Amino acid sequence: MLxxxxxxxxxxxxxxxxxxxxxxxxxxxxxxxxxxxxxxxRALPSKGWMALRRLGWATPAPSAAASAEGVGVGGAVVVYVSDRVRRAGEEQAARTLRLALHRRSVVMALLATWPADPSRRTGQEWTALREALPPGTSAAEIRNRTRQIRGWARAHAGRLPAGLCELEEPPTVAASVLLAAMDRQQTTLERVDHARARLRVKLPLCAAPVSRRDWAWHVIDLRLPPAVEPDALLHTPALRITPAGRIAVDLPHSRPVATAPATGHTVAVGFDWGVNTLLTGVVGRLTGQGATARVVTDGRPLIFDATAISAKLHRLRGHREHLAAKRDHYRALADSPRAPHPSRTILLDKAATLQSEHERVCARIRKVNDALAWSAARWAVDQAAALGASVIYLEDLATLETRGRRRGNARLSGQVRGTLTRAIRHLAAKAHITVVTVPACGTSARCPRCLRTLGHHPAPDRLDERGWKWAHCTSCGLSLDRDHAAARRIVSRGLLAQSHTTTDRTTGTRTIRTTAEGTVTCVRRPKKTTRRLRHARRAPDPQPRPRGPKTTPGKTRPTPARPSPARRPQTTRRMPDMRTVPATTPTGAVQRPAGHDTQTPTPSPGQRSGHGAPASHQPEAPLPAGGRRLSHETCRQRTRAAERTGFHHVHATEVHTLNPRFGPHGTNTRPRRARNT
Known part of the structure; x- marks a missing residue:
């Protein structure tokens, strides 16, 4: 009923x-x-409903029978609504019209400077267009609006539209209630405790209320999620009905945080976007001042690999397009004049079923995209906080668009970069970390070590072929992942050009539009702290021991050294991310990709396996080479990094604290070069 x-x-x-x-x-x-x-x-007020009333744009009555407080529904029925309900509708209308102003300015600039050949503008035509466009217009928006105008002109015998209102139909309005435009006579909100809030709102008792008696107060108890802090200030929400038939309360809340500085950063983390590897980052440190300033890095990549999620989204998008094609086909058959009446009803019923399934798949895609974006944002901010970075640099990919290969359009547009960027800004503001976007042009084209042109290949052992994943520099010999090289260039551009950071007063976003090129030097990681340094960090001893060798009363000769065991082979601290030699496969085990753990053979139907099986019923698996038995839980154990990201099939670099010597107050001012490993 509610x-x-x-x-x-x-x-x-x-x-x-x-x-x-x-x-x-x-x-x-x-x-x-x-x-x-x-x-x-006089300047119009910021509140939309007040601005419309100042202009005299009252809500039009559908018929002459509508009174001053009445609003018609369906054109004939006159209903009674209060002035607060009219405010909510006018506020949403003002927001819709104000959102169309930017599109209108872009369309008017394109029509005023429409070239002879829209696909290829000359230099003078581009200059004239840039002067007419509003500031901040991206190249992708120019291309999309140009295609829209060309399509409209092609459908109207080459005639250009007069403006946005002729080019587009009025926007579709969603069914929602903006309670923020109402006062206490229509709605109230109070916080009961740290986990609950109480919303009181006056609702109609029927679809067409005709008097004040058809309105009554209703109390809605809200359970606040854990993301809402106990000291957060709650604001008036918006109400809407979900496709599943439930009430959704969009509850905004705010908490005061200190403004992060725009400049003066020493340690930063730069992230590069990818198709399968959603985020690839690297930590950089600014050393020196003025002309001697340079950026150094420890060379460890930070990877958030969402290949499995990307594949799942790709399958869902294909299923969605298949459903849409079948739905349109059934509708076309039903609209055909040759279709008899009984068949037309059956076809329309099938189209309605496919439409509901299409909406369900779309909702599933939106849910997975949102969860993936916030999971990656949480991981990125945790990495920056653990490494002691005060700023995160991201690529400004407003102009991202595939060229020549149409297959990549869906994958690039489905990476939810906009949601991910907003989530990173939101979480970084809580952690007092600045988020700045840098120019994306040429980050993957040049070498971060010598700034020469990079060659792109499919793999490090296939440098004679042209590819996409691996980057190799023939000048300095640099060979590493393409996204890793781009991340080094991003962090270098951000740290070297941080004095050119600009802040948008309206949104508060920070951007660097000046490209500063500089090399990135990979240095060796500082050694682990020795026992002497660990003892020095502890509390001082009230009775310090005298210097010199330790002596024991009554001892006249040194203790003989024990025979040392066989020297163990020393392992490097730079462990590979995956196995370089495939694991041994016992007899009878199933096949698995190289490098994965050995799997035990599948038990027979009469046997039980797992944690709940008795010891007498456990299947005896053959021993691998070396005599060590691998348990089932070892083969299927999930990494802690994957559990922390929220997806069990996402591979992400674990969050490790950086050595203090590499941090903002480190003592390693002259880093050493990394050894070739």
Whole structure:
């Protein structure tokens, strides 16, 4: 019943918004709203419903029978709503119209400087277009709007549209209730304790209320998620109905945090975007000042590999397109004049079933994308905090678009980079870490060590072939992963050009538009702390021992040395990320990729295996080479990094604290070169 009544209010607000947007969807109204002043040359208020009322844009009545406090639904029925409900609808209409102003300015600039050949503009045409465009317009937006205008002109015999209102239909309005536009006579919100909040809202008792008696107060108890801190300030939420028939409360909350500095950074982490490897990062440190400033790194890559999730999303997108194609095919058959009436009903029923399945798959894709973005953001911020970095540098990929290979469009657009960037900014603000975007042009094209042109190959042992994954420099001999090389260039551009950081006053985002090129030197990691340094860090001894060799009373000769055992082979601290030699496969074991742990053979139907099986019923697996038996849980054990990221099939670099000598207050001012390992 509560969900139904919230739906009544959402439909009333949507009807008010839709009619107001349709009535003001013209170039004259958008021009007046873009001017930002009323008839008396006074600036319009920031609240949308107040701005519309200042301009005299009242909610149009659907019929002459509508009263001053009545709003019509369906064109004939007159319903009673309070002024607060009209405010919510007008606020949503104002936000919708204000969002269209940027699109209108871009379209007007393109139409004013429309070239003879839109696919190839000359240098003068590009200069004129850049001067007419609003600041911050990306190249991808220019290309998309140009294609939209070309398609419209092709459908209208070469005639260009007069503006955005002719190019596009009025925007579709969602059924939601913006309670922030209402006052205490319509809604109240109070926090009960750290985990609960109470929302009181006046809802209609029927779909078409005709008097004040058809409205009543309702109390909704909200269970706050753990992400809402006990000291967070709750703001008035928005209500909407989900496709599953549940009430969704979009509850905004705020908590004051200190503003992170824009400059003065010494240790930074740079991340590069990828297709399968979603994030590849590297830590960098700025040493020296002025002309002697340079960036050094320890060479350890930070990888968030989402290959399995990307494959799952790719399968879901293919399934979604298949459902859409079948739905459109059934609708086309039903609209055919040759189809008889009984068959047309059956085809429409099948199309409706496919439409519901299509919506379910779309919701699944959105859920997985959102979970993946926040998981990667949490991992990136944890890495930066553990390494002592005060800034995170990201690529500004507003112009990302595949060229020549259409197969990569869906994978690149489905990487939810926008959601991931917003999540990183949100979590980094809590950790007092700055997030800055740097230019993305040429980060993968040049060598981070010598700034020469890189060659791209499929693998390090196939340098004679052209590929994508591996980067090799013929000048200095650098050979490493392509994304790893790009991450080094990103952190170098950020640290060397941090004095050119600009902050947007509206959104607060920070960007570096000046490209500063500099080499990145890979240094050896500092050694582990010795026993003498560990003892020095402890509390001082009240009675310090005298210097010199340790002596024992009554002892006249040194203790003879014990015979040392066979010297063990020393292993390097730079352990590989995966096995370089395949594990041995016992007789009867199933096949597995090289480098994976050995799997025990599948037990027979009469046997039990696992933790709950008795010892007498455990299947006896053959011993591997070396005589050590591998348990089933060892073969299937998940890494702690994967559990911390939220996906058991995501491979991510574990979060390790960097040695203090490499940190912002380290003593290793003159790092040594890394040995060839």
């Amino acid at each position: 969900c139904e009544r919230v739906g009544f209010l959402a439909v009333l607000c949507r009807d008010v918004t839709a009619r107001l947007v349709a009535a003001r969807w013209d170039e004259t109204s958008l021009g007046v709203l873009a001017a930002g002043v009323d008839e008396g040359s």
